[in-house]
Amino acid sequence: MSGVRLDGIVKKYGALQVVHGVDLDVSPGEFVVLVGPSGCGKSTTLRMIAGLEEISGGAATIDGRVVNRVAPKDRDVAMVFQNYALYPHLNVADNIAFGLRIRKESKEAIAKSVEEVAGILGLTPYLDRRPADLSGGQRQRVAMGRAIVRRPKVFLFDEPLSNLDAKLRTQMRAEIKRLHNRLGATSIYVTHDQVEAMTLADRIVVMSDGRIEQIGTPMDLFNNPVNTFVAGFIGSPP
């Protein structure tokens, strides 16, 4: 299993600095949730780990290797997005298989992996359907299928359930945690939903304005928030 470490990671867009030296050590197998108000730098931090944004300063380490200059496909991470990012013209099987296209695997090996992943996610009856003919929850499962088919060691989730209704959100939340455990993965999960953070996280990272305010277990943060910001966001009043 593989951990993720951030050492003083910085993001600048020209003169504008949006992430101000974030330090974070995620242990192999851990489920860490990043929370904070809109615009505080959660997605940017995740995208730097994934390699979708260049790192302006500091270092990101995955499984003991500094990845600042490593291409996204060689980082052994998979990212699940809020808007699913599915290909509308491809059916479910091909959308899931897309995660494997960049690897040179045989048709048979790809079909076998897709079948297996579809089974895990309850998508076997829908393999021939296009995304437009699926429910929101099914689409999100396809997006997760495309991520897990590559068997990455690290999962990055960027508000994956925000577009689902409350009931489905609760159900999918449990599925994500089960998947994380079953695959023995390391997960970093971004949300602005406190309930989601409290129920999913081994540890929660509270961010504000490109900085970490506090890192701790849900109980830590709830019982001992370091300041009124954290208290207001997650804890009981200090």
Ligand code: ADP
């Ligand atoms: P969050 O995910 O916490 O809502 P983001 O990481 O998306 O926040 O954004 C952090 C800050 O960086 C915001 O102020 C946002 O406007 C800014 N930002 C994000 N992407 C860009 C970009 N491509 N160019 C300039 N500023 C950006």
Ligand code: MG
């Ligand atoms: Mg975001």
